[in-house]
Amino acid sequence: MLSVSKAVDADWRTSLMAKNPAYLPAHVWTVAGLIDAQERVIWSCRKCGAWAQADLLAIQRAKGPDYSLVDRTSRCRVEGCGGTVGFHYGSPARPLKALRERQAAIQGQKEREEMARAKAAYNEVARRLKFPPLP
Numbered sequence: 576m577l578s579v580s581k582a583v584d585a586d587w588r589t590s591l592m593a594k595n596p597a598y599l600p601a602h603v604w605t606v607a608g609l610i611d612a613q614e615r616v617i618w619s620c621r622k623c624g625a626w627a628q629a630d631l632l633a634i635q636r637a638k639g640p641d642y643s644l645v646d647r648t649s650r651c652r653v654e655g656c657g658g659t660v661g662f663h664y665g666s667p668a669r670p671l672k673a674l675r676e677r678q679a680a681i682q683g684q685k686e687r688e689e690m691a692r693a694k695a696a697y698n699e700v701a702r703r704l705k706f707p708p709l710p
């Protein structure tokens with residue numbers, strides 16, 4: 576029983592992730608993870624539109640297994656283009672961009688700043704009233 580409900584739960588999560596292309600699954604964060612999952616990764620140029628399959632094994636040899644293509648850009652190698660190349664994975668191809676992760680990091684930073692401001696305000700009052708300050 577338990578294993579069935581776990582499988583359903585996993586399916587539900589997978590379908591949720593599929594609906595939000597900005598959310599990256601864990602295995603796409605490293606070159607080794609992409610290779611293990613046999614993901615097809617392409618690079619494509621925003622300027623000239625050139626694209627090709629990325630050689631993940633060559634990237635792993637040059638940069639190591641933990642190298643990440645997430646949010647990575649590179650100069651387009653098409654002669655005279657000078658554009659910027661980005662990476663995509665899967666079929667249909669989805670960008671290797673951590674949009675949601677970045678938004679979460681920004682949100683977390685805002686919350687920490689708000690807490691720091693609230694603590695500073697509290698400690699100012701505590702000092703005046705001789706209450707113990709927050710650490």
Ligand SMILES: [Zn+2]
Binds near residue numbers: 620656659
């Ligand atoms: Zn180009």
